[in-house]
Amino acid sequence: MTQSDFTIDRRTVLSSITGATLVGLAGCTSSRDDSTGSNGTASDGTGDSGPLKQVSVEGLQLVVELTADAEVEHLNVISPNGELFDSQELSQGVSRAAFELGTSYTPGEYRVLALRGEDEIGSSVLAIEPDLQIVEVGIGANHLERFPEELTFKDQQALVTVENRGTGPDAITRLLFKGDVPGPTTDYETGDVSGIWGPDANNQRGVDAVAITADSEETIFSISLPFSFAADNGIDCKSTPQSGSFRVVVQSQIDGKTTASRRIEYSESDRYDGCDTTISD
Known part of the structure; x- marks a missing residue:
């Protein structure tokens, strides 16, 4: 881009060169993991995280990594208002899943639920908010x-x-x-x-x-x-x-x-x- 189309004189202002079904929500009252992730930095999730090895924000995505022996069939991400944000079915042996956040999401606490069948086998909470x-x-x-x-x-x-x-x-x-x-x-x-x-x-x-x-x-x-x-x-x-x-x-x-x-x-x-x-x- 060039600005050669513009000229400057004394009194010219150059202002510019100028719904989805919530599977496994029965476990949402489990104790929260207060760890916080960041860009490419894992949350040190403990508590009831179960097969969730780490949950973090990398770039414009929410990334979930599973333990080596995880038997997770489904991941649900619950938004701060309690509604389903996104969901993924996992094939056997998959150890990593990414959910697109973009730059128009609702800031707040997101809960990731790990499911086997209809049973919740792990969860983690991550605060996602820019500053x-x-x-x-x-x-x-x-x-x-x-x-x-x-x-x-x-x-x-x-x-x-x-x-x-x-x-x-x-x-x-x-x-x-x-x-x-x-x-x-x-x-x-x-x-x-x-x-x-x-x-x-x-x-x-x-x-x-x-x-x-x-x-x-x-x-x-x-x-x-x-x-x-x-x-x-x-x-x-x-x-x-x-x-x-x-x-x-x-x-x-x-x-x-x-x-x-x-x-x-x-x-x-x-x-x-x-x-x-x-x-x-």
Whole structure:
């Protein structure tokens, strides 16, 4: 993707370069296993786990591994609301099963039931829930070497690193900048504009979503130009230094809205776009 279709003038806002039967539920009142899995990390299930060797989240899947001598014919996964989330019949000798979570599941506790016939022979509970945190915000002008080559206005764009400290995957769907920046992205708050760059993204709307798995981080790049002084709805440089604050907002399908505040300083300049800009926590 290139941005050669865009031009910048002093008073043009560049807002974008911008049901199923529940088999074996009679055992659902058995004692819970409070262990928690993560991306590729096994839960240390004990208690009544029986033939369930480990239950974990790997990428976008819930993965169940069975003991070597397991005689499990069926696996049921029960969602946090008590309804059947998914089910699999297992052939003899199968020791691993995967259930697709994706990025639109209901967060909470999932119970995995191991069945032989209609008898429950083991169960395990796993909390699956993302927890997104913004850990870095950078001005493109200060991180040019980290930006994709396809971006033309790197110095005016932003990078944001998001960390998923939870136990389940999520998908980032929107990136906003509010407050004392040269180009606030208030126009992106509604509609189908994500404001996030991607190699195959529409150069006006951005990508639909960026998946982020548990216990991982993703650095995303803005399609909008929050640090462009060509916008007429933000900060201009002045003959005296200025300081203020702004907020970065990341929206996701499951965790909702995550925000981070940063301080911003502008040096003095005789030109409206000639000052140096720095940000800090």
